[in-house]
Amino acid sequence: MSDYQGVLALSVEAGTVVLRSRRGTDMGLVFREIVTAAGRLPDATVIDCVM
Template identity: 60%
Template sequence: MWTLPEPMLAAPVAGPDLPPGGAVEPKWDGFRALVSVDAGRVLLRSRRGTEMGPAFPEIMAGVGQLPDATALDGVM
């Protein structure tokens, strides 16, 4: 069975310079979540592993339309 990858966590840096091709994303207030679609099963969890699907049925419904073997990591 395919499993959701571990989330990438932020790390402090000495300066704001980015390497060529690098990108940053601000952290807005919200929930950090990981979502996966595997064989029609949708999983939405926090970075600590808490199941978040029941609290966000509209996201669960939308994610169900993504292709199989999809994994997303972001803030909602």
């Protein structure tokens, strides 16, 4: 199993990246590398996925 299992949604709004688990928990501090990379995405980006 991956350490990322259960992380389902990432959004970028007004330069702020939010990474949430399937239960709505903010996972940004746990997966900083994803948040940093996602900061380069344009505003209003939403990624819904299973990692």
